[in-house]
Amino acid sequence: MDTLSYKTLSSNKITANKQWFIVDANGENLGRFASKVAKVLRGKYKTNFTPHADCGDNVVIVNASKIVMSGNKMDSREIFSYTGFPGGQKRITPRKMLEKDGTSVVRHAIKGMLPKNKLGAAILKNCYIFSSEDHDKEAQKPVTLNLNDLI
Numbered sequence: 001m002d003t004l005s006y007k008t009l010s011s012n013k014i015t016a017n018k019q020w021f022i023v024d025a026n027g028e029n030l031g032r033f034a035s036k037v038a039k040v041l042r043g044k045y046k047t048n049f050t051p052h053a054d055c056g057d058n059v060v061i062v063n064a065s066k067i068v069m070s071g072n073k074m075d076s077r078e079i080f081s082y083t084g085f086p087g088g089q090k091r092i093t094p095r096k097m098l099e100k101d102g103t104s105v106v107r108h109a110i111k112g113m114l115p116k117n118k119l120g121a122a123i124l125k126n127c128y129i130f131s132s133e134d135h136d137k138e139a140q141k142p143v144t145l146n147l148n149d150l151i
Contacts, residue, residue: 011048016055018126020137021145025106026063028147029070030094034109036147037061041123042114045150054119058126060142065102065131069094079108102131 021040025033043049043056069077078091097104106129114120128137 009048010053011050011055012053013055016043016048016053017046018055019057020060020140020142021057022060022062022135022137022142023145023147024063025061026066028067030067030105030109031069033067033147034106035113036150037127038110038113039150040145041110041127052119054122054126056123056126058140058142059128059145060135060137060140061103061106061127061129062133062135063131064106064129065098067098067106103129 023037037059039045040059041056046055048055074095075093077094079094079097081090082088083090094105110127111124114123128135
């Protein structure tokens with residue numbers, strides 16, 4: 001018997017079969033929504049998942065400004081940022097972030113669930129977030145993805 005016939009296939013950026021999905025964030029809980037989108041972006045739902053390669057799919061998120069958080073988190077939770085200078089700590093609530101930019105809360109949540117390296121930055125570029133129903137990715141023919149069907 002040939003023992004070398006069972007080889008582990010490792011996909012890379014070129015051999016990854018990337019698809020385009022569109023996801024509606026209207027009325028979805030932020031954490032559950034972001035974790036499932038991060039798994040799709042990373043490629044964890046694929047059989048040829050490779051941890052060190054960008055083999056995930058492209059995701060278009062619409063209605064990001066209509067995301068919800070349970071309880072009083074929209075007003076009581078604070079998101080921190082630091083400029084690097086003394087006294088440069090900034091705190092902002094998710095509601096104020098949504099008023100400034102309708103996509104920033106969803107982007108912040110998804111970014112926190114991706115790897116903290118160059119691969120995570122490259123994967124985040126495959127996520128296109130729009131605050132309303134309109135988007136400019138019709139040419140890619142994205143398929144509607146129901147996140148409730150995913151595990």
